[in-house]
Amino acid sequence: MSDRPVLLEVTDLSVGYRTEDGAVVTLVDRVGFTLHEREVLCLVGESGSGKSVTMLAVLGLLPDGLEILGGSVVYRGRDLLDLTPREWSALRGAELAMVFQDPMTALNPVKRVGSQIARAVTAHTPGLGRRAVASRVETLLADVGVPEPAERARSYPHEWSGGMRQRAVIAMAMANGPSVLVADEPTTALDVTIQAQIMRVLADARERTEAAMILITHDLGLVAETADRICIMYAGRVVETGSVWDIFEHPTHPYTAGLLASLLSSEHTGDRVYAIPGQPPSPASRGTGCPFASRCELPAKSELCLTTRPALAPSGSSQSSACHFADATADFAAEVTA
Incomplete structure (x- = not known):
């Protein structure tokens, strides 16, 4: 067991939906785990095992139709299931951030990449001036290995490769130095060489901010190289x-x-x-x-x-x-x- 303080504790979390006749179908059934400071916890299992739904519930991002049936999600002593939408807006992105599986759906195709990262920065530091924001965006892109960041920031997502788009999404997630980073199959759509690069980017970003990470994956090779602890779901x-x-x-x-x-x-x-x-x-x-x-x-x-x-x-x-x-x-x- 880790001797580091517990950041996040999930207890008996259940998620499901109601059918037209009122029956409850449970998708996530009394799931529990803890995440310690600077730790990497991997959620592992086949497709449909409940990994992603669990973390969407933890982050308050469940889609319409799904509901939390019970349990608690405690972050630094605060139960996240009790948060109002305004409180979630203040916390999500600043303390808890997520890297989604498909960067093309995580990015707005009609907005420049730099402006989207800038929005992530100003959402939690609204007092920054225009030049300071632009400098911060360039620094974030450089930190995740994007060459010529000032020029690339003016590009649109479709002008970037899949690996580069994932770097941009990681830059957005790390923009405010979150304590917990959730990465949902961040390398699934990438070839093996780019997968290794993206995992290195994530590791470097975590090292700079001392963030803990929950990695959702079915790739056991990736787990062996990355995880401190594993949570197997079925x-x-x-x-x-x-x-x-x-x-x-x-x-x-x-x-x-x-x-x-x-x-x-x-x-x-x-x-x-x-x-x-x-x-x-x-x-x-x-x-x-x-x-x-x-x-x-x-x-x-x-x-x-x-x-x-x-x-x-x-x-x-x-x-x-x-x-x-x-x-x-x-x-x-x-x-x-x-």
């Missing part, structure tokens, strides 16, 4: 948490073990790479038992898995696992990675 629930070292070396949930086994490594000696069978359940049909039960291949699996939801409980030196048979995962992990 079907809207947290199924395992722990340090990056402990989880990669000793997974204690069969879903985590399956994800790691699906990576092709130089140590792999089998004829094929392991693949988790089946598909995740739909939010409307997750049942009352373990949501992973229908896909689980643990030999120890029993009727208990189908009827009773396992609680997230300690399963190692730094880990917690939501599995009735966490102790049996080690043998399963060794078998599927052989």
Whole structure:
């Protein structure tokens, strides 16, 4: 466990929507985690596991139709779920910032890049003069590796490459030195070389501001290189948490073990790479038992898995696992990675 102060604490957060007949469908189910100062926490899981919806709820950015069903989101002792729109406007961008997955949708196509970054600056420091704002924009672009920042600031988003647009979005997110940066799949649409550059830009930006980061990703290679701790999500629930070292070396949930086994490594000696069978359940049909039960291949699996939801409980030196048979995962992990 980290000895640094806790910045953000999410407890029993649930998010869902209501159907036309009034039924509630839960997308995020009692999710909890903590983020410490200057820490990198990775939320990992398949598409649809609830990673992005969780962080949109944390940042007060849920789209129409989705609602918070319960829980708390405490930042520096203040429950964010109680904030008014005016209070959110003062906090978001200044203390909490987000880098979205697709920079082209995060940028306004009819406004110059520099003016959009300037807007992020003046939103929280309205007293700055015109020259000071322009200088700040140039500095931010230079900090994220944009060449000739004064000239490039006058360009429109479509005149920039995907990697350069993502640098601009990072510059906007870091404009006011936030304490918490949320990065939602920031390298998904980029080739491998540019991915590495963007992650370096994020690391440099965090180092300058001492920001903590929550990285949403399904790229376990990226997790291994970046994370301090990992939060594994499946079907809207947290199924395992722990340090990056402990989880990669000793997974204690069969879903985590399956994800790691699906990576092709130089140590792999089998004829094929392991693949988790089946598909995740739909939010409307997750049942009352373990949501992973229908896909689980643990030999120890029993009727208990189908009827009773396992609680997230300690399963190692730094880990917690939501599995009735966490102790049996080690043998399963060794078998599927052989």
